[in-house]
Amino acid sequence: MDKKEQIILAAMRLLTERGVQATPMSAIAKAANTGMGTIYNYFATKEELINAIYLYIxxxxxxxxxxxxxxxxxxxxxxxxxxxxxxxxxxxxxxxxxxxxxxxxxxxxxxxxxxxxxxxxxxxxxxxxxxxxxxxxxxxxxxxxxxxxxxxxxxxxxxxxxxxxxxxxxxxxxxxxxxxxxxxx
Amino acid sequence: MDKKEQIILAAMRLLTERGVQATPMSAIAKAANTGMGTIYNYFATKEELINAIYLYIxxxxxxxxxxxxxxxxxxxxxxxxxxxxxxxxxxxxxxxxxxxxxxxxxxxxxxxxxxxxxxxxxxxxxxxxxxxxxxxxxxxxxxxxxxxxxxxxxxxxxxxxxxxxxxxxxxxxxxxxxxxxxxxx
Amino acid sequence: MDKKEQIILAAMRLLTERGVQATPMSAIAKAANTGMGTIYNYFATKEELINAIYLYIxxxxxxxxxxxxxxxxxxxxxxxxxxxxxxxxxxxxxxxxxxxxxxxxxxxxxxxxxxxxxxxxxxxxxxxxxxxxxxxxxxxxxxxxxxxxxxxxxxxxxxxxxxxxxxxxxxxxxxxxxxxxxxxx
Amino acid sequence: MDKKEQIILAAMRLLTERGVQATPMSAIAKAANTGMGTIYNYFATKEELINAIYLYIxxxxxxxxxxxxxxxxxxxxxxxxxxxxxxxxxxxxxxxxxxxxxxxxxxxxxxxxxxxxxxxxxxxxxxxxxxxxxxxxxxxxxxxxxxxxxxxxxxxxxxxxxxxxxxxxxxxxxxxxxxxxxxxx
DNA sequence: AATGAATGAGACTTCATTCAT
DNA sequence: GATGAATGAAGTCTCATTCAT
Missing domain, CATH: 1.10.357.10 (Tetracycline Repressor, domain 2)
Structure with missing residues (x-):
């Protein structure tokens, strides 16, 4: 599985479990087994990531x-x-x-x-x-x-x-x- | 209208327009024409305020x-x-x-x-x-x-x-x- | 002396000693004996603070x-x-x-x-x-x-x-x- | 012109136009038409590059x-x-x-x-x-x-x-x- | 030698909350 | 009770640097 999908799946899980305001990007990075910077290589902002998850689904x-x-x-x-x-x-x-x-x-x-x-x-x-x-x-x-x-x-x-x-x-x-x-x- | 309801109505509007993560308590205070401290006289935390809005509706x-x-x-x-x-x-x-x-x-x-x-x-x-x-x-x-x-x-x-x-x-x-x-x- | 001047003076000292890129806002806050948030009550950004120092001088x-x-x-x-x-x-x-x-x-x-x-x-x-x-x-x-x-x-x-x-x-x-x-x- | 000079000239331009704090190494690499790694083959750190520009001039x-x-x-x-x-x-x-x-x-x-x-x-x-x-x-x-x-x-x-x-x-x-x-x- | 995706420390900035007035 | 300046923990995001290719 590529990094991008790893990130999307990890983020989806955390966001739904805890809500946006309780899910820092650092937690997503850890759950996706990447560095925080890597997320930003794929998604310019947290909101863009959330929109990407929407489209993925x-x-x-x-x-x-x-x-x-x-x-x-x-x-x-x-x-x-x-x-x-x-x-x-x-x-x-x-x-x-x-x-x-x-x-x-x-x-x-x-x-x-x-x-x-x-x-x-x-x-x-x-x-x-x-x-x-x-x-x-x-x-x-x-x-x-x-x-x-x-x-x-x-x-x-x-x-x-x-x-x-x-x-x-x-x-x-x-x-x-x-x-x-x-x-x- | 009392302060408490003022706050609930202002918060409801801002939260729905912008989302939780984009609605600081300071913005709610300003929209409700109160000080930030006043909100905390009625609601212990931001989350409590949100729950109060839910019940109000x-x-x-x-x-x-x-x-x-x-x-x-x-x-x-x-x-x-x-x-x-x-x-x-x-x-x-x-x-x-x-x-x-x-x-x-x-x-x-x-x-x-x-x-x-x-x-x-x-x-x-x-x-x-x-x-x-x-x-x-x-x-x-x-x-x-x-x-x-x-x-x-x-x-x-x-x-x-x-x-x-x-x-x-x-x-x-x-x-x-x-x-x-x-x-x- | 008011907070604003405290901040300007502390920032001036650190910025000249170390350079912009080596002077985090946290260091300025500590040197000015304020919280970091207080700086942002007076100056919207680091660059605005630097411009304010310029005008102060x-x-x-x-x-x-x-x-x-x-x-x-x-x-x-x-x-x-x-x-x-x-x-x-x-x-x-x-x-x-x-x-x-x-x-x-x-x-x-x-x-x-x-x-x-x-x-x-x-x-x-x-x-x-x-x-x-x-x-x-x-x-x-x-x-x-x-x-x-x-x-x-x-x-x-x-x-x-x-x-x-x-x-x-x-x-x-x-x-x-x-x-x-x-x-x- | 060799890579080293390309880098020095590109960096000089960006640094003066935008300032150190607003000129990432990635931008220099792009402007110099090289990879970021290449810069580090010639200059150990960003500060070393800046010092090299100084001496070049x-x-x-x-x-x-x-x-x-x-x-x-x-x-x-x-x-x-x-x-x-x-x-x-x-x-x-x-x-x-x-x-x-x-x-x-x-x-x-x-x-x-x-x-x-x-x-x-x-x-x-x-x-x-x-x-x-x-x-x-x-x-x-x-x-x-x-x-x-x-x-x-x-x-x-x-x-x-x-x-x-x-x-x-x-x-x-x-x-x-x-x-x-x-x-x- | 050249590259650039990956990294994570650390930067800037925000904002929930407090408390002296 | 009402206020809002002050706070600093914690957030988002950047970017110098590395290293496998």
């Missing part, structure tokens, strides 16, 4: 989404597979989830970072649009629908993690029913 | 909920009125929303603050439980339902604010349909 | 010049008294001299500081102009003359100090002859 | 002086030619001038560097001594005279450069008159 999500939507099964089943995959991702990478949960609305994340992160979610958009055209999904504002969906995933994961439960299939099924009933025509 | 929400549920109309209509009231609240007090959106998952907010904030949401809980008993609302994990609902409100408000739209009735209705379809039996 | 010089030129004796004698007073000043305040010698041409000193420092040397200017009108002093570019004079003072003091001699009257007389012969018509 | 000056004094014309005319040559040198190599003006009294320049730089100014010394013996130049402390002369050159150049004028012959003549009147018997 977004890119992993995109990767995942792409794969989950490859199949050629029914639209509903592709939707379920994508939704489930997203949840699994956040359970597999709890630090990524914790980071996004904390920094999603932080003023540290710049608009340009947000924009860059939002690009490339096209496959999901297409899926929903297709569903609307086929009369399967409610014919409402696309953007509203997408944000609604994203929000339910985050909320679900936060709740399951927070309540100390496992992410078992029964819970996921319950959630899928909730969400599908919401958006289906 | 939670208490306003509770207040609101109580009022919205007073009526004796149908369960569905009481649910709609409560849901709509919550959304209105966040649009009326955008800084409260921004604060909650940012600090909801922050490690700065202590468990005891979270617990204190969650208490007194009994009226909502009762409403949902009643709906389940009446066979109107899905008979699933109550906690899951409550978190789901809370999450959809937050996500909706964040989206409308973020996209620069007004919170017009059409959008709210769309959202209510989405949410009601999700939870109704 | 310039103002002392102006003060001195004013007094030395008060008398109503002959022009030559007023010139001698002013010139001698300047030399005495630099011997009385060796750190002021060392500072000016080092920072006079430093890029740290901003143009606006230089301008502010140059203002108020009017009395000297008048003296020289008067001498030119009276046909006592060479009728050449006034500015050239003033800089020439200032330079000879600095060079003289640097030399005497550097060679470890005392500033005895014989040396000063020698210097006065040199300078007067230079500028007299 | 001093050596150029010596070179120049030697040539200017070669002629066998009158003493006064040789003095004028030497003095003029020195001024021309500083105008031809403005960075050399700026460097000397700034570092002449800096604690970075070690005593041994100063000593090495002062050696080999013998030809000038001889010239002045000869003048004193011939009763043409004031019979005062030789050292005082030499420093006086050096100082007037520096001051003159600084003034002309600072005031944005050209170094035209009229100004030089004015200056020569000033200086010659000062030192002549």
């Amino acid at each position: 977004k890119r992993s999500e995109i990767h995942l989404v792409a794969k989950a939507l490859e199949s050629d099964s029914s639209l509903k089943s592709r939707f379920f597979s994508f939704y489930t995959a997203f949840i699994s991702f956040y359970f597999k990478y709890p630090e990524s989830f914790a980071f996004m949960d904390q920094f999603h609305s932080s003023p540290i994340i710049t608009q340009s970072t947000r924009d860059a992160g939002q690009a490339d979610f096209m496959p999901v958009i297409s899926l929903i649009q297709q569903g609307q055209q086929d009369g399967i999904i409610k014919n409402m504002d696309l953007d509203a629908l997408l944000h609604f969906l994203a929000g339910t995933i985050t909320t679900y994961v936060r709740w399951v993690k927070g309540s100390g439960k496992d992410n078992d299939q029964a819970l996921v099924d319950q959630q899928l029913r909730l969400v599908w009933d919401a958006i289906k025509e | 939670k208490r306003s929400e509770i207040h609101l909920v109580a009022k919205a549920l007073e009526s004796d109309s149908s369960l569905k209509s009481r649910f709609f009125s409560f849901y709509t009231a919550f959304i209105s609240f966040y649009f009326k007090y955008p800084e409260s929303f921004a604060f909650m959106d940012q600090f909801h998952s922050s490690p700065i907010i202590t468990q005891s603050t979270r617990d204190a904030g969650q208490a007194d949401f009994m009226p909502v809980i009762s409403l949902i439980q009643q709906g389940q008993q009446d066979g109107i609302i899905k008979n699933m994990d109550l906690d899951a339902l409550l978190h789901f609902l809370a999450g959809t409100i937050t996500t909706y408000v964040r989206w409308v604010k973020g996209s620069g739209k007004d919170n017009d009735q059409a959008l709210v209705d769309q959202q209510l349909r989405l949410v009601w379809d999700a939870i109704k039996e | 310039k103002r002392s010089e102006i003060h001195l010049v004013a007094k030395a030129l008060e008398s109503d004796s002959s022009l030559k004698s007023r010139f001698f008294s002013f010139y001698t007073a300047f030399i005495s000043f630099y011997f009385k305040y060796p750190e002021s001299f060392a500072f000016m010698d080092q920072f006079h041409s430093s890029p740290i000193i901003t143009q606006s500081t230089r301008d502010a420092g140059q203002a108020d040397f009017m009395p000297v200017i008048s003296l020289i102009q008067q001498g030119q009108q009276d046909g006592i002093i060479k009728n050449m570019d006034l500015d050239a003359l003033l800089h020439f004079l200032a330079g000879t003072i600095t060079t003289y003091v640097r030399w005497v100090k550097g060679s470890g001699k005392d500033n005895d009257q014989a040396l000063v007389d020698q210097q006065l002859r040199l300078v007067w012969d230079a500028i007299k018509e | 001093k050596r150029s000056e010596i070179h120049l002086v030697a040539k200017a004094l070669e002629s066998d014309s009158s003493l006064k005319s040789r003095f004028f030619s030497f003095y003029t040559a020195f001024i021309s040198f500083y105008f031809k190599y403005p960075e050399s001038f700026a460097f000397m003006d700034q570092f002449h009294s800096s604690p970075i320049i070690t005593q041994s560097t100063r000593d090495a730089g002062q050696a080999d100014f013998m030809p000038v010394i001889s010239l002045i001594q000869q003048g004193q013996q011939d009763g043409i130049i004031k019979n005062m402390d030789l050292d005082a005279l030499l420093h006086f002369l050096a100082g007037t050159i520096t001051t003159y150049v600084r003034w002309v450069k600072g005031s944005g004028k050209d170094n035209d012959q009229a100004l030089v003549d004015q200056q020569l008159r000033l200086v010659w009147d000062a030192i002549k018997e």
